[in-house]
Amino acid sequence: MNAGRPELKGTVGAVSSTHWLASGTAMAILEKGGNAFDAVTAAGFVLQVVEPHYNGLGGDVSVLAYKAADRRTTAICGQGPMPQAATPGHFHALGLRQIPGSGLLPAVVPGAMSAWMRLLGEYGSLPLRDVLDAAIGYATDGFPLLPDTARAIQVLAPLFRTEWAESGRTYLQGGEAPRAGARFRNSALAGTYQRLLREAETASSDREAQIAAAESAFYQGFVAEAVDAFTSGAAVLDATGRKHHGLLTGQDMATWRATIDAPALLTYGNLAVHKPGPWSQGPVFLQQLALLGGFDLRAMGLGSAEYIHTVAECAKLAFADREAWYGDPAHSDVPLDTLLSPAYTAARRELVGSKAAMDLRPGSPDGRQPWIPVQQPDELPPADSEWMAQMHSGLPTIVQATAARGDTCTIAVADRHGNLVVAVPSGGWLKSSPVVPGLGFSLGTRGQTMSLAEGHPNSLAPGRRPRTTLSPTLVLRDDEPYLAFGTPGGDRQDQWTLGFHLAVTEFGLDLQSAVGTLAFHTDHFPSSFTPHESRPGVLVVEENCDPSTVDALRRRGHEVELAPAFSLGKVCAVGVDPEHRFLRAAASPRGSLAYAVGR
Template structure:
């Protein structure tokens, strides 16, 4: 039985990880905007109402299908490392990894520029139209989510004693707010209002306004505030020491979001698009290339063969991620070879009847893979609870929550066939202090870069760290079909893969595909510090047949059950077979909502 209905409409569809964001997106469609306006407004609302998972200082890869020209493009909202981010800069501090918290891991904030680029080039509404809903929630307040309240409560001592600007932003007279209480961020409201004023001053045109807003952020008062703070400021981070940052106003001023051609793979007549290897997106495509050689439908959804085959394919694809992915502008990534069907066929032969515990990257084009030593220092440091939280770079309150929710998602489709999806993340409240006067912290995406020479993802000035953020856009017969994503860090390209397989191979409609019992492997090291891994673990939601789980145990999997409906929050929009639109949102967590009209 479905927990939520299958949603179909004729005007437009919006789905996101927060109901207020979905409502804001639909309001843009009602004002005459298109899917790009809707997604932009929803994304800015999410920056306000999910501050524990993202913010203006974070990142946002955006996949776009423009009905006007039929093209699919990627707007890269992943900013690069600062010019001063060299291996020596970290070694001189006695570090062999980039800390997952504090100021050292800050990259150029990419989200704002990416959304303004989308609005400028493809939207119909003005900056004020898409920004005013977020300003309203920042100034007038919104109900604080339980996970956000829990996180603020755990971090409150740090906010009171060390990250005092975070204390002014998130605490109420030094006290952590309760779940459901009205949360305001007047400093962020003022930041957005000042950006809006500068946009209006550029004239009535959308393009000029969007460009002025972008300039205010990257070359104006926002960049100046970041530069001023990091020039002298220091903050306690995962090392337990106070460290300054490397990011400067010059780094922001010199950056513009690239617009790129996506990676793609045709799976059973569905052309699937992902961001390039500066994201983990191609790992989704590699899994499809491996799985197209199996008859999943004949195996049956939820069978031991189904779960085993998909998990073993994921291990192989993710192993290649570890060895080969990185910013292709700075590294020679053999992407074409990794997505080649002959390469996949050879790799497919490694999927045997028993679970593998070995990390087995391949040799595309005959190259020798290199995976740096995994420095898993998962033992929590001694000290206050907040220090153990800083030690882990994910935005989750450790040991208190079963689910991983370290990202957000926004997707929209309109009746013209415009389609867009993004997984905004980074700049969350747990891992970095709020920049004075701005109302938001910087991101910590730099933690995903290696300090290992010779690796495609080695840290370097001006280079994008390989991110986990991974939205998906699918065409069918050359026409828009589905756009979807999920929170979940490294698991994003497992949970969304299951959604697509549920739909294509097992015939589930989108909403049912989001609600189906799911699973993943923790085989490869996480991209977040401290890079933990559990090579044979198969994590499964309750709901699979007991005999299936026992059979998986016999095959060598270490099965760990978690409560039902706790893995992922897939959000999807697209078109249906009658020329209308469709939307779906996972009920997991109780906050992702889809809207159609």
């Protein structure tokens, strides 16, 4: 499906994101003379304004960046850690077996601001004012409210009126939920951006010093002070049906900054595929790709039953390893080199049979015994209202009876200088945590992805980063920039983007055709989000799949669940045409919101 959209090609810049206003902002920055890093940052701040149900200034972001000047790819970790007061014992003392997915208990250090400032300060070229201008404008003057945002506010309105008062002041208009398409403003958020900019420009006239000052104002200044006062103040209602104080403090914020690291890497033929490290789920993409390297996918045919079966079975193996071995590498010994090694991969590949596997089968890298903690669900109060039922799920979206959903945002940019960057921002969802008074944004709740069982790489510990689902991809071809892409979708990101990647690299589709190919995924493994449910053997396929293919998959033992046609994922991609060096862009037609721009 391409809905009449072509693959865009140009020479000045290529942009793709999950919202047309963010895409337009990024292209405006490129036309102003900024580079890809300026553009992606400006778009990232716009997404905080226009998609508050998917991300916010209090959330997190994962970034991959290729800088042409030094021909180097880096990963920027905008995933903040758990507070120093967050221990398994604290949660057990509250009578909890899981970290709830809403409220203040799962709040982590907001990582997005530091990551964007690191990217802008070290790789960008424009002043901070130019980069923040569009976000301030939309927050001040208004933007058309998306249907999904309006739906979320409508469902949560009773909670906002009675319990989360600051969320009510931010999102309700005259005490009522605004309608989709209404002109919506967030004056408190605009004020936060403006004060960050004002303090930055007061501190110095130097560009880099201003960016550092804005970061300091957030993590050591007025933002940290407001967060500290809020989390230590009144207790807040959460999914447990009880009120709890938060654990995050201003000191937790003051002592953390985003890091710039070497990404995880897999060489696949003439392609160098980069992902964020095992503090994210990103390496599962590389593990899947390595496993699939031993099959003749082209002979199977794109979208055939054999192709879908093989890809799904490899996903089960890779995600089983995610559950057993991934976590913050600063706190755990994650055997990533072995997990990606040819010998380990070959042994794991032997487990792929002609029938669907029903067990979760993590491997034993270096002879180590795998362990996947069982997340015991808590006894929650009866969901006697829709808003309480929604709070029971840690997902950012208003959960509906469909496999289709979007959970976050994506922005990818390529510029005329040869730079390539992709970011997946999320967290700080309006559904999951109340707005911090005076700031106009919520805190991220990524702590819910951690286990209270001790001794696992993703066990809760003070200062440890929870394993995030945010997973951009950046690919070089013959050591030259080639592709950058991402999608919303939580745990499913690295299945939907893998389908896109294979459509381009194995089957030769152009970017726009590839983002519209049949999408599918397995929910065989535990969800990262509370209550961490899994559906062993379930294979979700869009209903536009050939019925004979569906029948063949069922004969192989898959429990096939059909999702609405063209509903899974929103892949956004940019790249460089290796033959003519044109910049390319494409955006998924799914959801009718993602937008690509090329010039």
